[in-house]
Amino acid sequence: xxxxxxxxxxxxxxxxxxxxxxxxxxxxxxxxxxxxxxxxxxxxxxxxxxxxxxxxxxxxxxxxxxxxxxxxxxxxxxxxxxxxxxxxxxxxxxxxxxxxxxxxxxxxxxxxxxxxxxxxxxxxxxxxxxxxxxxxxxxxxxxxxxxxxxxxxxxxxxxxxxxxxxxxxxxxxxxxxxxxxxxxxxxxxxxxxxxxxxxxxxxxxxxxxxxxxxxxxxxxxxxxxxxxxxxxxxxxxxxxxxxx
Amino acid sequence: xxxxxxxxxxxxxxxxxxxxxxxxxxxxxxxxxxxxxxxxxxxxxxxxxxxxxxxxxxxxxxxxxxxxxxxxxxxxxxxxxxxxxxxxxxxxxxxxxxxxxxxxxxxxxxxxxxxxxxxxxxxxxxxxxxxxxxxxxxxxxxxxxxxxxxxxxxxxxxxxxxxxxxxxxxxxxxxxxxxxxxxxxxxxxxxxxxxxxxxxxxxxxxxxxxxxxxxxxxxxxxxxxxxxxxxxxxxxxxxxxxxxxxxxxxxxxxxxxxxxxxxxxxxxxxxxxxxxxxxxxxxxxxxxxxxxxxxxxxxxxxxxxxxxxxxxxxxxxxxxxxxxxxxxxxxxxxxxxxxxxxxxxxxxxxxxxxxxxxxxxxxxxxxxxxxxxxxxxxxxxxxxxxxxxxxxxxxxxxxxxxxxxxxxxxxxxxxxxxxxxxxx
Numbered sequence: 001x002x003x004x005x006x007x008x009x010x011x012x013x014x015x016x017x018x019x020x021x022x023x024x025x026x027x028x029x030x031x032x033x034x035x036x037x038x039x040x041x042x043x044x045x046x047x048x049x050x051x052x053x054x055x056x057x058x059x060x061x062x063x064x065x066x067x068x069x070x071x072x073x074x075x076x077x078x079x080x081x082x083x084x085x086x087x088x089x090x091x092x093x094x095x096x097x098x099x100x101x102x103x104x105x106x107x108x109x110x111x112x113x114x115x116x117x118x119x120x121x122x123x124x125x126x127x128x129x130x131x132x133x134x135x136x137x138x139x140x141x142x143x144x145x146x147x148x149x150x151x152x153x154x155x156x157x158x159x160x161x162x163x164x165x166x167x168x169x170x171x172x173x174x175x176x177x178x179x180x181x182x183x184x185x186x187x188x189x190x191x192x193x194x195x196x197x198x199x200x201x202x203x204x205x206x207x208x209x210x211x212x213x214x215x216x217x218x219x220x221x222x223x224x225x226x227x228x229x230x231x232x233x234x235x236x237x238x239x240x241x242x243x244x
Numbered sequence: 245x246x247x248x249x250x251x252x253x254x255x256x257x258x259x260x261x262x263x264x265x266x267x268x269x270x271x272x273x274x275x276x277x278x279x280x281x282x283x284x285x286x287x288x289x290x291x292x293x294x295x296x297x298x299x300x301x302x303x304x305x306x307x308x309x310x311x312x313x314x315x316x317x318x319x320x321x322x323x324x325x326x327x328x329x330x331x332x333x334x335x336x337x338x339x340x341x342x343x344x345x346x347x348x349x350x351x352x353x354x355x356x357x358x359x360x361x362x363x364x365x366x367x368x369x370x371x372x373x374x375x376x377x378x379x380x381x382x383x384x385x386x387x388x389x390x391x392x393x394x395x396x397x398x399x400x401x402x403x404x405x406x407x408x409x410x411x412x413x414x415x416x417x418x419x420x421x422x423x424x425x426x427x428x429x430x431x432x433x434x435x436x437x438x439x440x441x442x443x444x445x446x447x448x449x450x451x452x453x454x455x456x457x458x459x460x461x462x463x464x465x466x467x468x469x470x471x472x473x474x475x476x477x478x479x480x481x482x483x484x485x486x487x488x489x490x491x492x493x494x495x496x497x498x499x500x501x502x503x504x505x506x507x508x509x510x511x512x513x514x515x516x517x518x519x520x521x522x523x524x525x526x527x528x529x530x531x532x533x534x535x536x537x538x539x540x541x542x543x544x545x546x547x548x549x550x551x552x553x554x555x556x557x558x559x560x561x562x563x564x565x566x567x568x569x570x571x572x573x574x575x576x577x578x579x580x581x582x583x584x585x586x587x588x589x590x591x592x593x594x595x596x597x598x599x600x601x602x603x604x605x606x607x608x609x610x611x612x613x614x615x616x617x618x619x620x621x622x623x624x625x626x627x628x629x630x631x632x633x634x635x636x637x638x639x640x641x642x643x644x645x646x647x648x649x650x651x652x653x654x655x656x657x658x659x660x661x662x663x664x665x666x667x668x
Contacts, residue, residue, distance in 0.1 A: 093431035098419050100350060113427030
């Protein structure tokens, strides 16, 4: 009996002490995923029901307040630009030479037909600022130990009321994420892979997004090149730069 | 004999005036209501056919299942080939590709900033191809309020109310913001060629009409169309023929499990139109039947009253040796004459009223606010050849049947009691 009790206490102490607190995990994720600023080139392959197509773009962003994206290919999308300033979003279409502000329900529309919405793209806030978390266990994801976290929104203006995260227990990078509506319905799922170390932080280079309410095989987002803490000129984040 | 009866009817006003008026009113109502129903239901069916449903429509199976949502990602591909096949296999129809889409129409100010914006229902049709009858089919030339018809690519027609709301005039530029068939956001500039009013709440609320090639460019739908609609060359919807065509077409694709395989639906197989088509077919028959029955009862009653009033006259005639059959027959002949006179008078009045409503219409736009069904906001009657003779059914037959029923009493008179009755 004494041995059993000792073994139980040992296991409890080991697991209890080795499992970090939820807030700590979120902070470590934010340290990896958020940055002062970043510049990256990416490709987005949208696997539709009938065909797949790839869109490439270059983005500049500062914190979670400002970002500017220019689409590079295919020809139909080339030159399309998006500017986000705080909670406002503008799109410039070169074929019409018009800049349109996206607001209201349009923010929930798909970006370029992908499984991502404008709202998804706009919400770059830190998880620690927007969600309360609770560690509910650990699982193995793609051969790596992961903490399972359940997040509940603590602010009203987030796109998803709840999230479930599988976080790499060593690198503190989400490996999988389920996004839920207030009703509890699963809306989106994302799977992160190709985790690499860039400038001392871990970052997933490939993310497969799947809108669970949409047909198709999801959208594969690949980070082709990413640089953190760059010197980004301020004029990029102006409406004038949309037409340049 | 007939001359004698006519004289009798003319001289004895009590025998002719009331029955003729009753018959005329009944016939007038029958003729007018038939023209009204033909006009209203026919207009609604043809309007839905012309603007939306076609007499038959080809879509992908997946699109057909969700057609209310206008899912462009499920649109037909390789449309030119499909059109050629349809034209060869079913030459009794005129085939044309169409795209219905939703989006926002944004009107810019002089600085290119949004001046006004509103949700729009888009209709893309073949306006510019040589020999296309789409503009005539939609009667666009008569629906133009300001400006002119689309004459070149990049032009659009806006519903007049919508244009006023956006504060745009013909010649101004507007931007369509919508989704391509891949789901990408798209922006496309159109110059407003003119504004239109179709007299239908659903269309006049906020619609934009563009040439299909412009829509294909805007919505990234090369050689694609949401639907291919077919119109019978006769110009009028024939449900039986449409059902046969759809069945013949669909039989060719029964084996294919591809959800993007084409499927043909008739107008009556789309939404609530089936019920409507069915209703329009039987409605005129119902109304005529009801009138025949009602008129028969009224005229039977009138005949009974007349018989009672003419009780003495019949008695004298029978007492003078006239056969019961002869009295009965003359009564029937009289009713035939009354029926003919009432029918002619009632038909003329009914046609006159129907012609007035056909010309001027009845404005029911106030009742149509918020309606999602495509219905004309001005109801017009439609005078058809049937209206010239439909009145004879209640007017003549009911009168005669009523008189025949009422006249049976003649045979119940007993000659032995006639003089007693006359003495009394």
